[in-house]
Amino acid sequence: MLPKFRATTAIPLKFDQKLLALITYIGGFSAATSMIIVETIALSVMISNNLVIPAMLKSQRFKRRLIGDSSTLINNIRRTSIVLIILLSYLYYKTIAGQYSLVSIGMVSFTAVAQFTPTIIGGIFWKTGNRKGALIGLVVGALIWFYTLIFPSIIAAGFFSNSIMEEGLLGLKFLKPFALFGLNGMDTISHGLFWSLSFNTGCYMYFSLNRKATSLEHNQAVIFVDIFNYTSQVESTSIWRGTAYVSELQILLGNFFGETRAERVIKLFAQKYKINADNPKADPRMVTYVEKLLAGIIGAASARIMIASISKEEKISTEEVISILKSSQELLSANKELKRKSVALERATSELKEANEILKTTDKLKDDFLSTVAHEIRTPITSIRALSEIVHDNPEMDLEEREHFLGTVVKESDRLSRLINQVLDLEKYESGKQILDKETVDIRNIINDSIDLLSQQLKEKGIQLTFKPDYFAPAFEADKDKLVQVVVNLLSNAIKFCQPNAGQITVETHYVEGQIYTSIQDNGIGIDKNFQRLIFDKFFQAEDQTIKKPKGSGLGLAISKKIVELHQGQIWMESTVGKGSKFTFMTSAV
Amino acid sequence: MFGRQFQTSYIEHRITNIEHRKTNIEHPNIGKQTSNTQTSKNEHQTSKKDMKELIKVLVVDDEPSILMSLEFLMKKEGYQVFIARDGSEAIDIINQEIPLIIILDIMMPNVDGYEVCSYVKNNSHLSHAKVVFLSAKNKESDIEKGYSVGADLYVPKPFSTKALVAKVNTLAFGMIKTE
Secondary structure, three states: OOOOHHHHHHHHHHOOOHHHHHHHHHHHHHHHHHHHHHHHHHHHHHHHHHHHHHHHHHOHHHHHHHHHOHHHHHHHHHHHHHHHHHHHHHHHHHHOHHHOOHHHHHHHHHHHHHOHHHHHHHHHHOOOOOHHHHHHHHHHHHHHHHHHHHHHHHHHOOOOOOHHHHHOHHHOHHHOOOOHHHOOOOOHHHHHHHHHHHHHHHHHHHHHHHOOOOHHHHHHHHHHHOHHHHHHHHHHOOOOOEEOEHHHHHHHHHHHHOHHHHHHHHHHHHHHOOOOOOOOEOOHHHHHHHHHHHHHHHOHHHHHHHHHHHOEEOOOOHHHHHHHHHHHHHHHHHHHHHHHHHHHHHHHHHHHHHHHHHHHHHHHHHHHHHHHHHHHHHHHHHHHHHHHHHHHHOOOOOHHHHHHHHHHHHHHHHHHHHHHHHHHHHHHHHOOOOOOOOEEEOHHHHHHHHHHHHHHHHHHHOOEEEEEOOOOOOOEEEOHHHHHHHHHHHHHHHHHHOOOOOOEEEEEEEEEOOEEEEEEEEOOOOOOHHHHOOOOOOOOOOOOOOOOOOOOOOOHHHHHHHHHHHOOOEEEEEEEOOOEEEEEEEEEOO | OHHHHOOOOOHHHHHHHHHHHHHHHHOHHHHHHOOOOOHHHHHHHHHHHHHHOOOEEEEEOOOHHHHHHHHHHHHHHOOEEEEEOOHHHHHHHHHHHOOOEEEEOOOOOOOOHHHHHHHHHOOHHHOOOEEEEEEOOOOHHHHHHHHHOOOOEEEEOOOOHHHHHHHHHHHHHHHOOOO
């Protein structure tokens, strides 16, 4: 009876229940045996799938054999590995394991597996960790693990001199397997785990930091660590590229699953994903699916190689995958950039539109101005031409009539030249080419000069003019001629709209807080409210006139406004229809 | 003589004007215009002249000097001439006198030339009237608009007096068949 079953059979034996003891024994034995069987099979699958088959697939000769009649070959590989595993474990049991408990063997294995911890954790969370660091860390950790935990058992088995345990390797005391670097007081497992993991982690970190990762490694690390940022792109990117034929996939599957099953699997898959069954070329999804099925039997690595062997795969190197990811990342940022640009563009467009609208309006204003100028110029020209032609063609006209016609021609010519001068004037003001010729002036002189210029007209129309100057108004800097032009213009408008022999015009100046206000008030016909804000526009002449259209170019007030504005002043008006108008302009006396 | 008369309304002086015209017809200068033509044609011209007395021409413009020259020209041709200084005055006279020819400015206060023309063309009792626009608006679009409201002729300002007179004559006698 095997020693481990002694405890379990002891109790029934004590009570002399031999049958029960037998059943217990058989139960325990079968459990142990089945465990061995399961473990062995698992190991053999691992060996065949992940070691032997990939190794064989590397060579063309074996590869062909594998594809041909693979199931027997694989089975043989597995059978061989089972035999070898059992032999090896028996050997271990015979020579070494006898001295250790099952528990400590388990612990030793755990310690070995623990060597992967730094690399795995680092791989997941640490972008700087790289291949070289991981490899060196693993190798160093494994060596220390072997030296501190396995080596002693080999020594104990008598393969090496026991002096190594006492004196250390080559007589170096700090290399004693159970007290490495003089570390005492720990049990062997903890001691081995401590040193192996410490060195493993240390080497991993040191070499990772020491050696700069290649850009490929770096990108891989970034993608792996920040996988969730990339997930959607990875899924949407077709990683597998290439062509494989459905028939070949089916044969490949048949090798491992049997032909009928392979056929059914392919059919079902095609149905499920609505893949056209007539297309001899396999859908990428189908290829992936077959690969997964194969991986279940021969392991992922081998499955990949198998699939590659039957498909004309355009190899996608990691660089390519990275570049796909990068380009989709770039695409994304380019897209963002594009969006931003288009927003900016939209804004620019609307600004342009606005500018265009303004230009159009200005253009229209200019057009209107020009056509008005043209009209205003054509009118006197028409009269001049018609009247001259009449006089020319009718020598028999009596003298009085002829003089009347010729006099009108002269008047119309005057009107024309005045108009042209004013248009040119206004153009100068509007283009800012008009420069003020400033001197020290007194508002009283300006008004008196203007009244003098118009005295003849005032007398003719029988208008009474009153001037009430503010004697406190100081002298100031201004262009005298230009201001006289303004006052003359306002005065002649007042004269124009006053009734003959009943007109009263009052001119006043007021000096208030550094500003000189000059107002010219008449008792003429007044201006309708609707037109009051328009009259400073060029060529505006009140349309609704109960009397005849006022003579004048329609530019006088526009020019006056420009002149006042050039003096940093303002001009405005108040008026009541039937009672008269009052025009006021303000100039700075500072 | 006519220069003075233009100031007053034609209606008041209609009879005197007709008398003036009669004297004009006999005036040698008028004969000059049609001189060196055959006697028969001269007679024919004279008969036209007589007819012109019966043809009423309305001249509408807000510019006194233009009105003055147009009135002179039309009277000299022998037409019965009426004048109006704006659109509303023109419509009054049109309804009163029912002129055959209306020489019409466009840009005028109150009622503009387009409105006057539309008024004429949309009234059946005025349908025979011929409208001549005489305007300083001489853009293509202005002319098109002028014809679209029913004008028979569009003469841009400034105009040639002889050409205008010839055109008005053609319009007047294109309608009244003298044969």
